[in-house]
Amino acid sequence: MTATLGARPAPGKGRARSRHRLAVLGFMAPAIIGFVLFFVYPLVATVIFSFTKYDLINPPEFNGLANYEFMFKDPLLIKAITNTLWFVVVLTIARTVFALGVASVIARLKSGVGLIRTLCYLPSLAPPVAATLVFFMVMRPNGGPLDKILGVFGLESPLWFSDPAWAKPGITAIMLWISGDLMIIILAAILDVPQEQYEAAELDGAGPIRRWWHVTLPSISPVLLFGIVNSVILALQLFTQAVVAGSAGSGAADATGSTKYLGFPDNSTLTFPVYLYTQGFRYFDMGYAAAMATVLFIISFAVTIVLVQRMRKNSTAEEGGPGA
């Protein structure tokens, strides 16, 4: 969209136009300065730092591709990438399916909608640190609330945040508990599906499940795609829950997260951002951290492109409408 239509009053075109330009510049100035200072500069600097050896005290020293070469020989980095990939796959699927399921149930409720919607949504507002500690307490083995509830069914609770095999599923459970925002988005989309479509399907003899499959799902697929992209980004950034669960699980947390405890148990909660943080701000190997940041940037850039393209498609479909 170029400068056409509407915004240009007819008389005194030249002056009005330059005044219009000045206004736009004035409104955007803080944002432009902020974008340059907090995104353009640090992105460029990250890439430059990634070719150096830098410890924050001595000036950066160019070392070519050494940081990138080291990545291939670093078993902890491979561990961190594996952990983050685990979350990208499991968390994305679990979160989207779970939010869709809960939203579908709420959409079918006739009474008590407000209360149940609130109960499902509220946890997502809790500070992530608090949410993690909530689950750490509830899931504690040997007499914790969940352990007792499982006991009623004759099941034994896993060790969760103390067991390398169960720490990631434990963190996933936390993430599902706080997925209320996605539920609300999906719920709104479900309630937006035109009622006539359901009635038409009902006339064709489709039961509730087939109506859900053939009417609801296709209608809300753009929102589901949003949910998937959003969950992938969340998984790529997973930091707080991993750090807090890891340090609480290890039983020794000075808040600054003393290095040896990050990733507990057995590096199973060492996600890519956690490892980046460890290298950069615990070992002050800024060059290596910058190389990891560059990799993370490339990956999240690719994911963002998917999202932007979806939005483009949407806005051309709605062209002329207020929501375009």
Add this chain to the structure above:
Amino acid sequence: MTATLTKPPVDVPAEPEQPRRKRDVGGILNWVATHAIGLALGLMFATPVVFVFLTAVMSDDQAFTSNLWPTEWHWENFVEVFDKAPLFQYLINSLTYSLLATLGMLISSIPAAYALAKLKWRGRNVAFILVIGAMMLPPQVVAVPLYDTWSSLNLTGTLVPLIAPYFLFDAFSIFLLRQFMLTIPQSYVDAARVDGCSEFQTLVRIIIPMAKPGIAATALFCFLFTWNDYFGPLLYTGEVKDQWTLSLALATFKGMHIVQWNSSMAVTFLTMIPAVVLFVFAQKSFVKGITFTGVKG
């Protein structure tokens, strides 16, 4: 001002359809099953917090045990935690961060969102895509050079590196405000222009009053995001204890008082209260704001 045009379309998620009084048995069974599942879901989401609360009021001795129900109710636990850690200091730090950041966001983001939503200029679409890109970028990507810069300015160990960016640029807030402002019909803006309003006057007299619910929602999200932030405070204030925010302190509290479940759960419970209070008072803004981030995206 010609404010007699069509009402702007307001997106309130519709309440589900009223039941169509089918009194057949299958319908009733269906109703019971759906509502039972709904109730179970609601309970599932609420139960963890109930356990946190019950643990928080237990006596020190009982909190060790596997009892789920407190034998004595120690309400004073919620007060005593203030003696165990300088929670007031952390609370003030959290409020400083959240309130100043929200204020800064409002000053910087409202004009930018207006320019992106309602003014026509070359490069507008590219600018909007850059906003989305900034919004999606993991904060760890830019952390190294930013920390480097703030540290050379001797500002690490203070709240400044957390707050200052909001006075210039906050991608999510600009995005959300723009989405809200798009729902204000262009005809209002054009009418104001015809009446001789400058762009600035149009923003102050037309857009801001009409976008109030959107502005409120954006401010709420900004407040909560900063209140809940862990990475930022950890990065910049981790080494300086008296600058810690509540979120950051809470992560340590569990470590320092590992054996005292009642104390750590009391603090956990306290840090969750602001969100609940805000939600109770502004439920509509929340739901609307959330919906806008997805559907209208």
